[in-house]
Amino acid sequence: MYFQLSALIGGITSVASQTCPASLRMRDRHVEEMYLLNNPEVSGGRKVLDLGCGCGASAIAAKLTGASHVVANDIDPIAAVATKMNCKLNNLDPLPCVTDNMIGSKPDDWDLILLGDMFYDEDLADRLHKWLQTCITTHGTQVLIGDPGRAQFESHDIRKLLHKLAHFELPDSVKEENYGLTNSTVWCYNYKPDL
Numbered sequence: 001m002y003f004q005l006s007a008l009i010g011g012i013t014s015v016a017s018q019t020c021p022a023s024l025r026m027r028d029r030h031v032e033e034m035y036l037l038n039n040p041e042v043s044g045g046r047k048v049l050d051l052g053c054g055c056g057a058s059a060i061a062a063k064l065t066g067a068s069h070v071v072a073n074d075i076d077p078i079a080a081v082a083t084k085m086n087c088k089l090n091n092l093d094p095l096p097c098v099t100d101n102m103i104g105s106k107p108d109d110w111d112l113i114l115l116g117d118m119f120y121d122e123d124l125a126d127r128l129h130k131w132l133q134t135c136i137t138t139h140g141t142q143v144l145i146g147d148p149g150r151a152q153f154e155s156h157d158i159r160k161l162l163h164k165l166a167h168f169e170l171p172d173s174v175k176e177e178n179y180g181l182t183n184s185t186v187w188c189y190n191y192k193p194d195l
């Protein structure tokens with residue numbers, strides 16, 4: 001199995017591309033996408049939300065690995081443009097892109113929510129954490145988080161509720177572009193509400 005995921009606009013402003021065979025090969029910081037591409041059963045047949053989608057790489061990886069329905073969400077409208085361009089580059093029909101702030105809204109019945117590098121701000125992390133708990137308790141949603149070891153993430157309460165799925169050392173070229181961040185991890189949220 002061999003997937004090509006081309007990101008025209010990585011993180012909205014920079015240009016990035018990556019080629020991901022089923023065996024792991026790291027060319028970018030998008031470790032969550034790498035994880036999905038190498039574990040297609042995680043998103044296959046599922047209803048998936050990529051929240052804070054940026055260039056749409058996670059949403060595209062979910063679609064490429066057989067998700068039944070994928071929505072890309074980002075409050076930055078440029079992210080929606082980038083996601084649609086990247087869909088085209090990857091020979092996909094444009095994915096639905098929502099620019100509303102979904103955090104705090106009544107959650108839809110997502111099977112899987114993907115979050116890539118969304119814990120860079122304490123207030124955002126708090127609001128996100130609370131909303132994710134609602135999604136999980138209401139619909140049993142599975143949550144995957146990709147994070148490059150940000151201080152705000154490492155010190156947040158959510159960190160204690162996460163189970164490590166995969167860890168990637170970033171290649172030197174990527175380290176240079178990522179402000180000293182040297183590795184990235186994919187986490188699964190294990191939140192268990194009190195019964």
Ligand SMILES: C[S@@+](CC[C@H](N)C(=O)[O-])C[C@H]1O[C@@H](n2cnc3c(N)ncnc32)[C@H](O)[C@@H]1O
Pocket residue numbers: 010011012030051052053054055073074075076079100101102103115116117118120124
């Ligand atoms: C660090 S970027 C990560 C982008 C992408 N997930 C990735 O891994 O490359 C964070 C993204 O979150 C978006 N964002 C911030 N607050 C948001 C919110 N409340 N709802 C949706 N997206 C949000 C920003 O616009 C930005 O595109």
